[in-house]
Amino acid sequence: MFGRLADVAGWRERSLAETPATLFALRALLSEESPALGAALAGKGVQVAVAKAIVRGDVALAAGVEVAFLAPMSGG
Amino acid sequence: MTVRLTTEPFDPGVLLAEFSAGRAETGAVVTFTGIARASDGQVERLELEAYPGFTDTEIERIASATKARFSLHAVLIVHRHGEIAPGEAIVFVATAAAHRRAAFQAADQLMDYLKSRAPFWKKEHGPDGARWIEPTDQDMADAKRWD
Numbered sequence: 369m370f371g372r373l374a375d376v377a378g379w380r381e382r383s384l385a386e387t388p389a390t391l392f393a394l395r396a397l398l399s400e401e402s403p404a405l406g407a408a409l410a411g412k413g414v415q416v417a418v419a420k421a422i423v424r425g426d427v428a429l430a431a432g433v434e435v436a437f438l439a440p441m442s443g444g
Numbered sequence: 445m446t447v448r449l450t451t452e453p454f455d456p457g458v459l460l461a462e463f464s465a466g467r468a469e470t471g472a473v474v475t476f477t478g479i480a481r482a483s484d485g486q487v488e489r490l491e492l493e494a495y496p497g498f499t500d501t502e503i504e505r506i507a508s509a510t511k512a513r514f515s516l517h518a519v520l521i522v523h524r525h526g527e528i529a530p531g532e533a534i535v536f537v538a539t540a541a542a543h544r545r546a547a548f549q550a551a552d553q554l555m556d557y558l559k560s561r562a563p564f565w566k567k568e569h570g571p572d573g574a575r576w577i578e579p580t581d582q583d584m585a586d587a588k589r590w591d
Contacts, residue, residue: 370495371565372576413578420498436495440578443492443523443564444478444535444555 371439376408387433391416392426394435413440445511445519447503449494451526456536463520463538470517474547475538476555482530486570492534493565494525506557514550516541521554525564556586 374380388394399406408414416423417436429435456477464473480490494500507519518540528534537554541547558564560579567576 370493370563371578375576417495417498420495420501436498438495438563439565439576441561441563442559442566442577442579442583443562444558 369437371441373405373408373414373437373439377402377405387429387431390426390428391418391423391435394429409437414438445504445507446521447500447507448520448522449496449500449525450522451524453532454522454524454536456533459520459522459536460538463518463540467517467540469542470540471542472544472547473538473540474544474551475536476551477533478535478555480528480530480532480534483568483570486572487530487568488571489530489569490528490534491567491569491574492525492528493567494523495563499525499563502563503558506562507554510539510550510554510557513553514539514541514546516546516550519550519554521558523558523562523564553590556583556590559583560587 369377369380388397395406395409398409415438417438418427418429419433456475460475467473481487503521507521510516511519516539520538522536524534535558537551539547539550539554541550560583565576567574
């Protein structure tokens with residue numbers, strides 16, 4: 369979880385014993401645990417990176433893959 | 445092309461001297477230095493989060509496209525992450541080209557990109573607590589000018 373998403377989640381990083389088959393299944397799992405986090409993940413400007421590459425829509429997740437939820441970005 | 449992420453303070457003058465050295469054919473070097481603002485005492489420190497292995501690759505991808513678009517001779521981007529005090533430099537961008545306009549435009553484009561699309565997350569800590577800074581509509585519009 370990056371940016372404000374880590375504050376909403378109350379954690380930055382965690383490992384799941386079993387990798388959900390798809391990104392949508394992972395989202396559903398996280399929303400079920402915390403509806404507030406589920407809503408934040410579906411918020412405007414939130415992007416997702418799987419294995420450090422931006423993805424759009426649903427994708428299959430390989431076992432143990434790293435999934436990052438990225439809040440709107442701001443540098444400089 | 446060099447992209448460097450660092451948690452240590454840096455000296456923009458030293459970076460400029462190194463970047464400009466030995467450029468008999470370059471003609472134009474433009475630099476931009478972004479400095480953390482205190483905002484009338486409302487900001488005591490900035491916390492900038494990066495995603496190692498992702499943030500650097502994304503910036504390299506954009507810098508490489510900018511280099512090609514403006515036929516740059518060289519690009520240097522140095523970006524802080526971690527804790528930053530007001531008055532310290534956060535970002536340094538240098539572009540080298542045969543003529544000034546390409547160097548100016550490339551530096552402008554890289555900064556517009558870094559403000560709203562580079563993978564950093566910025567939190568301001570002040571006397572009233574902490575708040576996340578997200579790109580403004582203006583930042584988004586600035587970046588869109590180059591698409």
